Amino acid sequence: MVSQGSIMALIVQVILGIVIPLSLLFYCRRTLQISYRAVGVGILIYVVFSQLLEQVLHAYLFSGSPVTAVWLNNPWIAAVYGGLAAGLFETAGRWFGFSLLLRKRQERKDGIAAGIGHGGIEALLIGAGMGLLGIVYAVMINSGTFEQPFGAEATAEQHALFQGIKDRMIHTSQSEFWLGAFERIPAVSIQIALSLTVLYGIRTRRTVYLLYAVLVHALIDFFAGLYQAKMIPLWTVEGIVWGWGLGAFFVIVKSKAWFAALASGPAKEEKVPPDIKLFH
Numbered sequence: 044m045v046s047q048g049s050i051m052a053l054i055v056q057v058i059l060g061i062v063i064p065l066s067l068l069f070y071c072r073r074t075l076q077i078s079y080r081a082v083g084v085g086i087l088i089y090v091v092f093s094q095l096l097e098q099v100l101h102a103y104l105f106s107g108s109p110v111t112a113v114w115l116n117n118p119w120i121a122a123v124y125g126g127l128a129a130g131l132f133e134t135a136g137r138w139f140g141f142s143l144l145l146r147k148r149q150e151r152k153d154g155i156a157a158g159i160g161h162g163g164i165e166a167l168l169i170g171a172g173m174g175l176l177g178i179v180y181a182v183m184i185n186s187g188t189f190e191q192p193f194g195a196e197a198t199a200e201q202h203a204l205f206q207g208i209k210d211r212m213i214h215t216s217q218s219e220f221w222l223g224a225f226e227r228i229p230a231v232s233i234q235i236a237l238s239l240t241v242l243y244g245i246r247t248r249r250t251v252y253l254l255y256a257v258l259v260h261a262l263i264d265f266f267a268g269l270y271q272a273k274m275i276p277l278w279t280v281e282g283i284v285w286g287w288g289l290g291a292f293f294v295i296v297k298s299k300a301w302f303a304a305l306a307s308g309p310a311k312e313e314k315v316p317p318d319i320k321l322f323h
Contacts, residue, residue: 045181045212052220053177059227060170064163067231077156081148084140085160085238092136094168097128122268123261130260134253137161137241151302154242155235155295162234170227180212222281229288233263236291239298246305263287 071077104111104124115121137157145153183189189209197205237256244252263284270280 044185046217048217049212049215049220050178050181052217052224053174053181056174056220056224056227057171057178059224060166060172060174063170063227063231064159064166067159068163071152071155071159075152075155077152077159078148079156081145081153081156082160082163084144085157085162086164087144087160088136088140088157089133089161089164092132092139093129093165097132100128100132118269118272118274122265122272125268126261126263126265127257129264130257133161133260134237134241134256137238137256138245138253141242141245149242149246151239151242151298154239154298154302157242158235158238159231161238162231165234166227166231174224177212180208184209184212219277222277226281226284229285229291232288232291232295233259233284236294236298239294243298243301246302259287 068082105115106112115124140157141149237260240252240256244250266275266280266283269275270277
């Protein structure tokens with residue numbers, strides 16, 4: 044049986060996965076007059092670069108190439124790869140979005156809006172979506188109907204997969220469910236801060252800020268990869284996420300002064316040949 048406390052945590056996870064992005068959207072729309080276009084670009088970038096392009100690379104390296112599949116069986120290599128892939132794809136997506144789709148919308152509020160879209164759709168898909176799926180599983184397990192939809196036609200591999208899901212749902216402690224329920228709070232803050240960092244790099248023509256975004260994202264996902272490989276406990280990962288979340292909140296607050304300084308005077312730009320210039 045899945046405990047009632049675990050189910051309650053999943054319900055809270057779904058609620059927060061919906062309430063957090065919508066609350067941020069309405070609050071920032073009212074106070075900062077953020078653009079729905081910028082929010083939409085943030086959503087688009089996450090879906091295309093993280094959920095489509097990055098997943099294609101994962102599919103090839105984990106399954107399509109025998110050589111890399113062997114390498115990625117090593118949990119340390121897999122964690123490094125997973126972190127770098129996430130950082131590179133999502134940072135590249137942000138650069139693409141701000142440089143091409145939001146060329147006329149590059150104020151601080153646009154960075155916040157894109158971050159809300161990016162982190163918000165992630166909260167809906169991962170937070171609310173996975174939480175809702177967990178509730179369905181929990182109800183089916185507790186009612187004794189979890190195995191019924193699969194029937195006798197399911198293969199041994201499918202039965203093993205479903206049994207693994209059932210075992211995790213039953214034996215995972217309530218505290219881990221609650222940790223997952225509140226994870227979207229720092230996660231959304233991190234996504235907003237990363238969007239602001241990339242936008243600031245574009246505005247100042249300093250590529251190093253893109254590197255910062257890649258490395259921060261990669262570092263966070265590296266520890267998440269180690270947790271998935273059962274090499275570190277969930278408490279460690281969540282502590283790291285919350286720590287970076289607090290740092291992200293500091294970046295969001297301080298960015299007001301950074302962008303105000305840009306507005307008060309043009310940033311100095313080095314002369315770079317047009318054909319190799321990263322920003323335009």
